[in-house]
Amino acid sequence: xxxxxxxxxxxxxxxxxxxxxxxxxxxxxxxxxxxxxxxxxxxxxxxxxxxxxxxxxxxxxxxxxxxxxxxxxxxxxxxxxxxxxxxxxxxxxxxxxxxxxxxxxxxxxxxxxxxxxxxxxxxxxxxxxxxxxxxxxxxxxxxxxxxxxxxxxxxxxxxxxxxxxxxxxxxxxxxxxxxxxxxxxxxxxxxxxxxxxxxxxxxxxxxxxxxxxxxx
Numbered sequence: 001x002x003x004x005x006x007x008x009x010x011x012x013x014x015x016x017x018x019x020x021x022x023x024x025x026x027x028x029x030x031x032x033x034x035x036x037x038x039x040x041x042x043x044x045x046x047x048x049x050x051x052x053x054x055x056x057x058x059x060x061x062x063x064x065x066x067x068x069x070x071x072x073x074x075x076x077x078x079x080x081x082x083x084x085x086x087x088x089x090x091x092x093x094x095x096x097x098x099x100x101x102x103x104x105x106x107x108x109x110x111x112x113x114x115x116x117x118x119x120x121x122x123x124x125x126x127x128x129x130x131x132x133x134x135x136x137x138x139x140x141x142x143x144x145x146x147x148x149x150x151x152x153x154x155x156x157x158x159x160x161x162x163x164x165x166x167x168x169x170x171x172x173x174x175x176x177x178x179x180x181x182x183x184x185x186x187x188x189x190x191x192x193x194x195x196x197x198x199x200x201x202x203x204x205x206x207x208x209x210x211x212x213x214x215x216x
Contacts, residue, residue, distance in 0.1 A: 007187040011178050015191055018174030022160050022199075025092050025170060029156050032096025034149065037103030041111065042133075044104070063101035068162055070094050075166040091163040099152055106148045110141035150207035154200050171195060 043055045062070065075090045085093075114137055122132040164173035175188035 004184065004187055007182065007184040008191060010182070011175070011184075011188045011191060014174040014178050015171065015188070015195070018169060018171035018192075019195065021088065021168060022157075022170040025088065025095060025160050025163060025168070026153070026157050028092045029095035029099065030153050032093065033099035033103050033152065033156070036096060036100035038107055040100060040104040041107040044108070045111075059101040059104060062098060067094065067098045067159060068165060070098055071162065071166050087163070087166050087168045091166060091168050095156055095159060095163075099156055102152055103149060106145045106152070107141065109148075110145035111137060113144050114140045146207065146211045150204070150211070153203055153207065157200060157203065158196065 040055060040059055044052055044059075046052055071091065071094045074085075074094050075087065078084070118136055118140065119132075122136050127136070160170050161172040163170050164176065167173075169177065171192045175192045178188050179185040
């Protein structure tokens, strides 16, 4: 087996296209998972069980079913009910929804780690609930949840190749298409593997920098 640099050069335009799609899915999926995870957490702390119970059922169902099954349901089943979205939109939402059920647990742990005295101080000052959450509790909780949330960002990155199953041409999808057309598998797949390592490493550095800034 010999390494063919010409195959690498020919594959690179396809690689950049796939990289852009991968980064879009990662960034947008992360934003959805972080935002929706916080919403789930706050709803689970609602005083009435008629809010907590449905949220608990939905999040447990999503967390305990495979992401691939959820992708297929959103992409192939929803159109039968008149709800049609692009493959990339479906993939981004599926990743965000799936991981929001995990980030929910991270937020819950972060909120519960806030000292009880902070809650008592907010009550003693007669702060409204909205200000208590957004000025006292959440800023302290966020500092604690950045590392585990960062781990889920890396996990989402490694799950983006699943989008290939619903025709999204992210990095691995581009590599597979190129390999089938040119019968060159080693070079494109190796390039994709190195790209995932580099992106994961850079993301971890960025998250560590953010963590240090928040701790100050």
